[in-house]
Amino acid sequence: MRKKTSDPRAHETPAAGETIGAGGTTVENGLKELSSALAGAESAKAALSVDPAAPPLNQDPQLLSDFLVEAREHLANIEARLLEIEQGSQTGETLHSAFRSFHTIKGLAGFLDYEVIQRVSHEVESLLDLARNGELVLSPSTVDVVLHAGDYLAIWLNSIEAAQQGRPVEAPPSPDALLARVRMAATQTPDEEEAPPRQLETQQSGPDAPSASSSSRGRAGESSLIKVDTAKLEFLVDMVGELVIAQSMLRHNPDLHGVKSPRLQRDISHLSRVTGEVQKTAMAMRMVPIGQLFRRMTRLVRDLARKSGKLAELELYGEDVELDRTIVEELADPLVHMLRNSMDHGLEKPEERTAAGKSQTGRVRLKASHQAGMIVIELSDDGRGLSRQKILQKAVDRGLVSADAHLSDSDVFHLIFEPGFSTAEQVTDVSGRGVGMDVVRKHVARLRGRIEIVSTSGSGTTFLLKLPLTLAIIDGLVVLVGGERYIVPIFSVREIFKPRPDSIFTVEGRGEMVMVRDHLLPVVRLGEKLGIGHAGRNVEEGLMIVGESESRTFCLLVDELAGKQEVVIKNLGPTFKDVRGIAGGAILGDGRVGLILDLASVAGEAGAVSRR
Amino acid sequence: MQTTAVRAENGARSRHGKYLVFHLGKEEFGVHVLKVREIMGLQEITAVPQTPGFVKGVINLRGKVIPVIDLRRKFTLEEAEYTSRTCIIVLQVLLSGGAPAGLQMGVIVDGVSEVLTIQDSEIEDAPAFGDEVALPYILGMAKAKGRVKILLDIDQVLSRQELHGLEKLPEWTAEPALA
Numbered sequence: 001m002r003k004k005t006s007d008p009r010a011h012e013t014p015a016a017g018e019t020i021g022a023g024g025t026t027v028e029n030g031l032k033e034l035s036s037a038l039a040g041a042e043s044a045k046a047a048l049s050v051d052p053a054a055p056p057l058n059q060d061p062q063l064l065s066d067f068l069v070e071a072r073e074h075l076a077n078i079e080a081r082l083l084e085i086e087q088g089s090q091t092g093e094t095l096h097s098a099f100r101s102f103h104t105i106k107g108l109a110g111f112l113d114y115e116v117i118q119r120v121s122h123e124v125e126s127l128l129d130l131a132r133n134g135e136l137v138l139s140p141s142t143v144d145v146v147l148h149a150g151d152y153l154a155i156w157l158n159s160i161e162a163a164q165q166g167r168p169v170e171a172p173p174s175p176d177a178l179l180a181r182v183r184m185a186a187t188q189t190p191d192e193e194e195a196p197p198r199q200l201e202t203q204q205s206g207p208d209a210p211s212a213s214s215s216s217r218g219r220a221g222e223s224s225l226i227k228v229d230t231a232k233l234e235f236l237v238d239m240v241g242e243l244v245i246a247q248s249m250l251r252h253n254p255d256l257h258g259v260k261s262p263r264l265q266r267d268i269s270h271l272s273r274v275t276g277e278v279q280k281t282a283m284a285m286r287m288v289p290i291g292q293l294f295r296r297m298t299r300l301v302r303d304l305a306r307k308s309g310k311l312a313e314l315e316l317y318g319e320d321v322e323l324d325r326t327i328v329e330e331l332a333d334p335l336v337h338m339l340r341n342s343m344d345h346g347l348e349k350p351e352e353r354t355a356a357g358k359s360q361t362g363r364v365r366l367k368a369s370h371q372a373g374m375i376v377i378e379l380s381d382d383g384r385g386l387s388r389q390k391i392l393q394k395a396v397d398r399g400l401v402s403a404d405a406h407l408s409d410s411d412v413f414h415l416i417f418e419p420g421f422s423t424a425e426q427v428t429d430v431s432g433r434g435v436g437m438d439v440v441r442k443h444v445a446r447l448r449g450r451i452e453i454v455s456t457s458g459s460g461t462t463f464l465l466k467l468p469l470t471l472a473i474i475d476g477l478v479v480l481v482g483g484e485r486y487i488v489p490i491f492s493v494r495e496i497f498k499p500r501p502d503s504i505f506t507v508e509g510r511g512e513m514v515m516v517r518d519h520l521l522p523v524v525r526l527g528e529k530l531g532i533g534h535a536g537r538n539v540e541e542g543l544m545i546v547g548e549s550e551s552r553t554f555c556l557l558v559d560e561l562a563g564k565q566e567v568v569i570k571n572l573g574p575t576f577k578d579v580r581g582i583a584g585g586a587i588l589g590d591g592r593v594g595l596i597l598d599l600a601s602v603a604g605e606a607g608a609v610s611r612r
Numbered sequence: 613m614q615t616t617a618v619r620a621e622n623g624a625r626s627r628h629g630k631y632l633v634f635h636l637g638k639e640e641f642g643v644h645v646l647k648v649r650e651i652m653g654l655q656e657i658t659a660v661p662q663t664p665g666f667v668k669g670v671i672n673l674r675g676k677v678i679p680v681i682d683l684r685r686k687f688t689l690e691e692a693e694y695t696s697r698t699c700i701i702v703l704q705v706l707l708s709g710g711a712p713a714g715l716q717m718g719v720i721v722d723g724v725s726e727v728l729t730i731q732d733s734e735i736e737d738a739p740a741f742g743d744e745v746a747l748p749y750i751l752g753m754a755k756a757k758g759r760v761k762i763l764l765d766i767d768q769v770l771s772r773q774e775l776h777g778l779e780k781l782p783e784w785t786a787e788p789a790l791a
Contacts, residue, residue, distance in 0.1 A: 010660075136614040238675030238676060239675055240675070241675050242674050242675045291614070363754050404646070484658065484659055485658075529662050530661035531662060532659070532661050570675075570676070570677040571677070572660070572670065572677055572679075573677070573678070573679065573714075574707070574715070575667075575679045575716055575717070576660055576663070576679065578664065579660060579663065581661070581662075582660065582661070584677075584678040585658070585670055587672050587675065587677075591672055592656050592658060592671075592672060593669075593670045593671060593672050593677050594658065595658060595660065595670075597723065
């Protein structure tokens, strides 16, 4: 075996022309040769190119990254199609589409001389071809094999990418075992295969319709899409922001105010209308439908169900709801953990479900929708629900709450987000260590979102994730502190009030507290905290902002309120990465920069006092 | 293109080329034109808390937020009133360990005068002042038009370590006590 992965540069490869030529021949010969080749001969052949670092070096890096992007898209398509097939649409377009995707990957890999990828996709292609011609019915175990082949190719793609970026490469395992499995699956005639071609048939039901239709629509629309470098997009958004500011400065230019020209007025308002449209469009370009993320979860539910011996059906709604790309990426982890939680703790085994008078197949529902300027992601199952008593018991055992505390259902349910908290009696490889939900909470907090839990014992649990539409824009209060303007994100502001001198209390002569609606809250003098203010300033001259962050509540003392504005968050760059209390910068209406406060770190220790 | 040119310049340590000449007080300085992105008039600068005095703050450069350094303060020269000649030179700076493309930074100077082509023969190494080591951010001294110009290696002037003199205020040093 030639596994020279430690130093890709040590590996000299032939000139580009030769490589492509060789690749081409392999494609042509591959068809006949590979399907009939003996296992022994093949493993020798496979050994020749189990080295993702080898071929890329003489390849055009652009060509290679295009290949990676395209191959990954095809793998995603394959997975989605296979799951549809398993859900019952055994024939026609679905199968063709999966077949075509493998075929494309094979072709691309052949061109770039990735022999293993080519061989694996070729074998799977032959298998799917049999199914396409009706000579083979795809059973769940066959689908398993094909899915594994997809996973295997994904591993290869990752290695290739790693080699390309000069990261250490882990050699993918040999494809022999997989190829053998694929070939075995292909040789099984329909007769040998046990009767039920789809044992998960029960999963097929009405509500699936929306997902199927939207995915096929997605495929039809693919041809009209183009790929754009995110840096270019970011630049466009920056420029549009500047355009809006320039437009508004022109509009409010005092010299133009004296001009009484209806035509000028008309032109200016036309300009601002167009600018507004351009801005909206530029922002919309960052948005992607959440469907692609949802569909990835279908695979997860399937695998988890098969592993745990449960029957489950994932229903998807609102796949075309659009979210900022970065949010969709950040959402993947929490969704996986929540689904694991639902599958493992929520759904019962088929027997238990029958005993409880429910259908054997558990239903898990994933739904995205718009609500009051936020995106709401709803994950619900019809399992056994959260047990208030069990959670409370565990929490008391662990000393998280006192036994006689009066807690609302919601307070109790939120205990499951505590790190290390688990009511599972057994740790399985799916869940039980109390890590998952903690991860969910952290991610959601980072996305500036909130989680709500609704649960009825015996009939299921619903998690509601409320997220902002985008991370790039926030609504902010512009406040003045020591002559500078700062932006307080509005989602963490609860109220604003003018303090009276007698509402301030001093604790042991140090910390200041203020009484707000019968609650004592710590006071953070923003000016002093940031080292810019005038110490000892009279409280009644300023304004108090009641802020919330990570379940802490506190009061920020600022000088003045200067307005409310929607701002685009800009990174301050490495120069200021050690500055605490500042989350970024934003361009204000007059073109100047305002700094966005990071309330969590501004509050710091002060907030901990009032922590529940 | 920008970065390759700069790299070549650093590698060969060839110092001849075009320099933008600016002044701080009576002293004249030069910075390689390939480093200069633009020159703009002074504009309002937003101060960033917890930064050393020479970091004036940030400005909006066509939608990008970039830091601005007061070069007088950086070189511990006497402070002077800003005049109509005062301007901001936006530079492309490569920081050690930073992004390979570098980042943009503005420096405030008293005024810019001209772009000069300076030959190698006109450049001398920086003299060692007493027993101090030669300052790492001085490329050399150029004698042109009868005056001495201090040629700056701007990457060194604005190097990471220097900026990270941005000491944190005492109350920020302790991590907030997270339960």
